[in-house]
Amino acid sequence: MTHKSRTYNAKNASGCYYASQHVMRHKDTQGKCNQVLVAIGGNLMGQKDSPLDEVEAAICEISQSGVEVAAKSRVFRTPCFPAGAGPDFVNAALLCVTDLPAPAILQTLHDIERRAGRVRAQRWGPRILDLDLLAVGAQICPDLKRYRQWAGLELAEQMRLAPDELILPHPRLHERAFVLVPLMDIAPDWCHPVLRKTVAELHAALDPADLAEIRPISQ
Template sequence: MHTVYIALGSNLENPLEQLQQAVRSLQTFAINLSVSPFYGSKPLGPQDQPDYVNAVVKFDTDLTAIELLDKLQSIENEQGRVRLRRWGERTLDLDILLYDAQQIQTERLTVPHYDMHNREFVIVPLYDLTPDLQLPNGQKLSELYQQFKNHQMVVLSK
């Protein structure tokens, strides 16, 4: 079994419901699924778009990293994924943050997620789930969290 962390984000077509539906879809194959609180956050990219709803889930799976990526992309497509521009609005985005302590670099997949350490909407909910987590590079999540402990996100649901 592999322990994985997935970031969820949406800012189109009822974002909170988009994330709740994504969690229900993940439950069909995830084992020991845990969900962080859902946070409202400002867009990372262009500011002329709606605010986001973000969360992180943790679960165990027997899927390979590529099989997991395929499943996540299938869920995105089933929920009518729309991605209009880079870092722009989207109905659903599911990103593999961590896959065990592995470092994966392929044409389709980079794990750990290439920019997770710079994103409060990833680090804060990840910390909510596993504050004692150590990242594959040896960095403690609790240390990384310090730069985001005064974040401006709003908890939407727990």
């Protein structure tokens, strides 16, 4: 299956090429190849000159890690969440293809964060790099009951608690404009396996005021 709009075959400053933008490919009809959605962002400088450079370098690392970057969104500038917790973020989203199982994908992302210098000292605090595994196909992990427990947390609990296991799809995916806006570039037709709504439908339900705060800084 191919879902295609713009193309993006330019070489970035880190020397990495990206496949056509807004492309969804199903490479393995036997179901052995996972289509993966990843959110990427940051608001602090680490080893690079800017948060944007950190994001671009991380995308390059992902593409060299056994996780194929099939499509990349534009990069957006978004207000820090929670408000006042730090500088504005830069955010993007990736559609990837890999044979790795979900826990191995997550470990790959955490390893890239660690090499970039991220220290997990404060939940939702400023960070050099944030790589969130949003979805692996239509997988629900570890099960529907646990997903609903985490997705149903009140804000105060969200800020205090972090799961000690992989929750898929990401329990906050459907609420966050800074996630859904980039996903609209690359996977508007992806359907949430619990909510049974597409990215486009979830995006349409967001507060317009939240959407207005997110501005593209790359094409």
